[in-house]
Amino acid sequence: MITESKSSGEKKEFSRRNFMRYGGLLVGGNLASNNGNRLPFTHAPEEDEPKIKRFKLLGRTGFKVSDIGMGNTRNKEVNVVRYVYNHGVNYIDTAESYQNSTSEKIIGEALKYMNRKKVFITTKLHISERDTEQTILNRYRKCLARLDSDYFDALYIHNPGVVLLKHEGFHTAFKNLKREGKVRFMGVSSHGGRSGRDDEMKNVLLSAVADGRFDMMLMVYNFMNHKIADEVISACREKNIGTTAMKTSPGVLKVAEFDPENLTKQQKEYIQRFARRGRSKETALASLKKRIKKQKETYQKTKPFIEKYGLKTAFDLRRTGIHWAMQNPELHTVCVSFADFDLVDKIIPLSGTQLSHVEDAYLRDFKYTYDDQYCRHGCADCNGSCPHDLPVSAIMRYAYYYEYQGGEKEAILKYARLDSRNASLCRNCDAPCLSACPYQLNVRTQLLQAHEMLTLA
Amino acid sequence: MKGVQMKKTGLIFLFLFVYTSFLFAGDFPKIKGFKQAGEVRTYSADNLWEYIDGGADMFIDYGFRNLRSCDFSSGEITVAIDVYNMVTPLNAFGIYTSERPPEVEKLKYGVEAVLSPPYQALLLKDVYYVKIDVLEGDLNEKNGVQLLQAVAAALPGSDTYPVVLGNLPATGKIAGSERFVKKAYLGLAELNNCVIADYAAGKEKFRYFFVNTTSGEETEKLWSHLVKKWQMKKIAGRPLLLKKVPYLGSVALVKNGGKIFGVSGVEKEDELLKKAGNLIDTKTVK
Structure with a gap:
């Protein structure tokens, strides 16, 4: 519970927006899922169970880190953390914001079954201009209390813009905490591309490298999206900075077939949504038919890979993507969001192994086919290329909400708010945007498709 | 007769669409006693990470559809109200119970609410999970309860557990x-x-x-x-x-x-x- 009294001078300086928005609820979330279910059983992997085989030096920290790490974003089970640790994973990443701070508590519970010195635990704090040294100290101490440990191995600034890298309050707080032995190293994470150049992963992480004070970086890295991270990793190597990766899978493409006699639940819902808007069933079916045609084309493109490489599930793509990321010798650990025992059993055997020729060929083929269709997470390089000043990446995102996230109404409303500044302008444009996408996406065609979808034209 | 019925049904759907659009068409439900203090921020599953980063994973697991967030103020207190639409009451109940602090009194506003003075209050109603974070001032029993009442009243839907x-x-x-x-x-x-x-x-x-x-x-x-x-x-x-x-x-x-x-x-x-x-x-x- 928050116990600061009204007379506390610290409290008034507290940046509540960040602290609370990102879940710094001191009381934590519901840990009951573990209470009463933690019997005093012990378990260590049997001799024949897979264990981590490769460890790398985590830059200047000097810690030998397992090539697979754990990101505890969604896991609610203390026992899964214990299981991961007992299979040799010695890097666990969390954040004040994960699960309204419950994630730190879950790791803290699991920590009672671990050797503290043999595991590297990191947490992250979002900071804003409002934060001060004192607010950061307050929040960090609560993180420590939830972990029930004397220290975290590293404290990250969570996805900041470039300006916040030099936040005086944060650096002073960190110095004090380090002097007190409550933290060992400093890091920065970036997903990139939040609202403008200041937040782009490349700018943030390269600025952090240049700053010189950061010991570790956490970045987006996958086989479809690694050019920026490659640059960052290279810069980190020069300064002996630890490198860790997240979002190692580019996502999943839909490969479902269509049977008009046996519509799926989603397809039925699609038709119902049209009905709710007062559109006729004929219109809905026509739209669905068009949509399915597109899906079929995607399916036909994907089918050869599935057959050639024996991929049966989306999970195969994810596992291969993780395996690919692990091959980079300069990337020290790959954080996997483990949330069940099966996933641990399937991923741990990848440790220390080489990507097979089949896996490599699959990823190359996949990338070759989808490279010009995959609008990268966080990329906004095309913005500014349009003579009509259309917010290109935003329109692409609205189309994505509509098509893949079930957010049709929201997407249409958002798009409608652009008013006349919409993609209908692309019809008679000579499209300078075609050369703007670093991944050669056909921006004009995609915008026109989005316009059709978002206006129900 | 059938045609009249269909028209009626159509009108009802149209009304519901307009009603819900009004409630959330970039606007925010009016919170009695509080004044809107900024723009409405909206997020979908695709960009929720922009707001809560890795914390988004769990919301997406629970079927998150969208988030509308807006700051409100009354007297000396300013709060950010985040309304997460979780599509079904059970999903909303799931995310609420996973973030609800243990050993805090459960209040009967909406389906259920908890108050953690001076910084946070959580509320569950129908498909909505609401997080209220204090930006300025202090949340106390009195203004916290007023706020929870007002938010619960402003949101549509059922007040009962799944x-x-x-x-x-x-x-x-x-x-x-x-x-x-x-x-x-x-x-x-x-x-x-x-x-x-x-x-x-x-x-x-x-x-x-x-x-x-x-x-x-x-x-x-x-x-x-x-x-x-x-x-x-x-x-x-x-x-x-x-x-x-x-x-x-x-x-x-x-x-x-x-x-x-x-x-x-x-x-x-x-x-x-x-x-x-x-x-x-x-x-x-x-």
Whole structure:
């Protein structure tokens, strides 16, 4: 519970927006899922169970880190953390914001079954201009209390813009905490591309490298999206900075077939949504038919890979993507969001192994086919290329909400708010945007498709 | 006659669409006694990470559709109100119970609410999970309750707990311990959509749960899948499935009323089987 009294001078300086928005609820979330279910059983992997085989030096920290790490974003089970640790994973990443701070508590519970010195635990704090040294100290101490440990191995600034890298309050707080032995190293994470150049992963992480004070970086890295991270990793190597990766899978493409006699639940819902808007069933079916045609084309493109490489599930793509990321010798650990025992059993055997020729060929083929269709997470390089000043990446995102996230109404409303500044302008444009996408996406065609979808034209 | 009925239905849908659009078309429900203090921020599953970063994963697991967030002020207090649309009341209940602080008094605003002065309040209503974070000033019992009342009144939908919670056995259930885990309950990839509660029998504590399948067909499909992976036993002539979970001991499952029920947290196997047997005749509600 928050116990600061009204007379506390610290409290008034507290940046509540960040602290609370990102879940710094001191009381934590519901840990009951573990209470009463933690019997005093012990378990260590049997001799024949897979264990981590490769460890790398985590830059200047000097810690030998397992090539697979754990990101505890969604896991609610203390026992899964214990299981991961007992299979040799010695890097666990969390954040004040994960699960309204419950994630730190879950790791803290699991920590009672671990050797503290043999595991590297990191947490992250979002900071804003409002934060001060004192607010950061307050929040960090609560993180420590939830972990029930004397220290975290590293404290990250969570996805900041470039300006916040030099936040005086944060650096002073960190110095004090380090002097007190409550933290060992400093890091920065970036997903990139939040609202403008200041937040782009490349700018943030390269600025952090240049700053010189950061010991570790956490970045987006996958086989479809690694050019920026490659640059960052290279810069980190020069300064002996630890490198860790997240979002190692580019996502999943839909490969479902269509049977008009046996519509799926989603397809039925699609038709119902049209009905709710007062559109006729004929219109809905026509739209669905068009949509399915597109899906079929995607399916036909994907089918050869599935057959050639024996991929049966989306999970195969994810596992291969993780395996690919692990091959980079300069990337020290790959954080996997483990949330069940099966996933641990399937991923741990990848440790220390080489990507097979089949896996490599699959990823190359996949990338070759989808490279010009995959609008990268966080990329906004095309913005500014349009003579009509259309917010290109935003329109692409609205189309994505509509098509893949079930957010049709929201997407249409958002798009409608652009008013006349919409993609209908692309019809008679000579499209300078075609050369703007670093991944050669056909921006004009995609915008026109989005316009059709978002206006129900 | 049919045409008139269809027109009426169409008008009702149109009204609902316009009504909900008005409520959330980039606008925000009016919060009585509070003044909007900024733009409405909206997020979908695609960009929720922009707001809460890795914390978005869990919301997406729970079926998150969109978030509308806006700052409000009244007197000396300014708050950010985040309204998460989780599509179904059960999903909203699941994310709410996973973020709800333990050992805090549960208040009857909306379906349920909790107040954690001076910084935060949470509220559940229908498909909405609401997080209220204080930006300026202090949240106290008085203004916190006013705020929760106003937010609950502003949101559409039902004030009752999801009906399916009624499937949990009543005897020995610890009040307020119900929760909903969308994925990998107990760390088992095959146990998804589980409704759980804690139970006490004397000094012994354990848990009952059920998998919230939505049809008999889905239940049978899942059961067939589990039969291949779990150990089969019989209890009172009925099949029972057992599995050992690392560090936890065994979990038992039985079928009843078109659903799969389970028990965990019991150390001795004979006792576990007995408790599983009790589930076979439990009356189900939906």
